[in-house]
Amino acid sequence: MDKFRTKIRNRVLFLIILFISLIAIYLILLLNQDSLPKTSGRIMSFHAGILSGFGVLLLLDVFKYLRAMKDEKExxxxxxxxxxxxxxxxxxxxxxxxxxxCIIGLGCGAIIAGFFNEVVFLTLMGAILFISLVKGLFKIYYHINI
Incomplete structure (x- = not known):
């Protein structure tokens, strides 16, 4: 169980580093917006929503793992x-x-691309939607058939 506890501790550290780096990249791009091409308000709102949602999910996972590390039953x-x-x-x-x-990589690319080009942003979001749909359908299929 100590190996698993170490694995969970490393996962928590990775999630915290990921959360901080996402916020840092977003703030750097947001603060340097004057030197970047003009982006639409829709994309900026989408970025804020995605960052907020992803941040909440990351923090929920961190709290879940920290709670599990404190309680042996959990x-x-x-x-x-x-x-x-x-x-x-x-x-x-x-x-x-x-x-x-792939979804995470394309998501990060879409957020960064949103600061530069709306067409690339929408294309990457379409790719993310397609990959997510395929993954979901595979999960449903294998949950039913296995």
């Missing part, structure tokens, strides 16, 4: 949930890790 529940063979097989079949990395 840590054991989390360990069982993460090492469930059926869930692992479904994630492997759907390529969940690779698709998640």
């Amino acid at each position: 840590l054991k529940k989390l360990y069982i949930k993460e090492n469930d063979e059926r869930t692992i097989m479904i994630m492997q079949k759907t390529g969940a890790i690779g698709l998640n990395m």
Whole structure:
């Protein structure tokens, strides 16, 4: 269980670093907006909404992991949930890790592209929507059939 506790601690550190770096990148781009091409208000509102939502989700995960690290029962529940063979097989079949990395990478690219070009921003958002839809359909299919 100590290995798992270390894994959770590293995950918490990664999530905190990710949260801080996202805010830093957004603030740098926002504060240097005068030297960048003019962006529409819709994109800026979308950026603020995505950053807020993603930040809340990251912080919820951090709190969930910190709570699990304090309570042995919660840590054991989390360990069982993460090492469930059926869930692992479904994630492997759907390529969940690779698709998640694609979604995150395209999302970061879309946010940065939104400061420069609206067409590229909308194209990347369309790609994210398509990948998310495919991932969701795979999950539904494998949950039903396995």
